[in-house]
Amino acid sequence: DSGVTQTPKHLITATGQRVTLRCSPRSGDLSVYWYQQSLDQGLQFLIQYYNGEERAKGNILERFSAQQFPDLHSELNLSSLELGDSALYFCASSSRDRNRNYGYTFGSGTRLTVV
């Protein structure tokens, strides 16, 4: 157990639908990152939240959105799903101290299949 919990592990849904992926960061970590791993795009950064606020955006589609709640868990919402959204979605959390020492941990991922 990495300490980062992602649910569900697998999700199958139809095109046009909306799904929510959930991530609970490692205890004490304030930053949450979302990544998408698809066959054609590889592993790419989607979005980062830090202590409830959006910190950075990567190649995230407008149909996708995320938020981080006061208890620091995060949700990634995917809407109007297309076949090409089928991918493995990873969440990661991190913490960093002033001495540049930090931990960075990935969850086990949610495999989304759009049919």
Add this chain to the structure above:
Amino acid sequence: AQKVTQAQTEISVVEKEDVTLDCVYETRDTTYYLFWYKQPPSGELVFLIRRNSFDEQNEISGRYSWNFQKSTSSFNFTITASQVVDSAVYFCALSEGATDSWGKFQFGAGTQVVVTP
């Protein structure tokens, strides 16, 4: 522009052979972090090593070793005496050190390692 390049798509070896995975990165930051991750068929990302740009000391850990060369922007990874359980996709990743970039990993395309008995 791609910042992390793993030129090898797939490497096939016979058990007990050594495997070296190449990684070339590009960054303008003077402080950055490099990582190797392993992704077995089960799909999870397994952390192998992190190196800071200000620490060029290479290391050997069991059957794994790393060669970090800032002069050539390379961070290569070697598995000595490979085993079937080493079969996986290996990713090199870069995290730049600037506050707004730190923690955002840029991954290479990955190298599939196939170890046959």
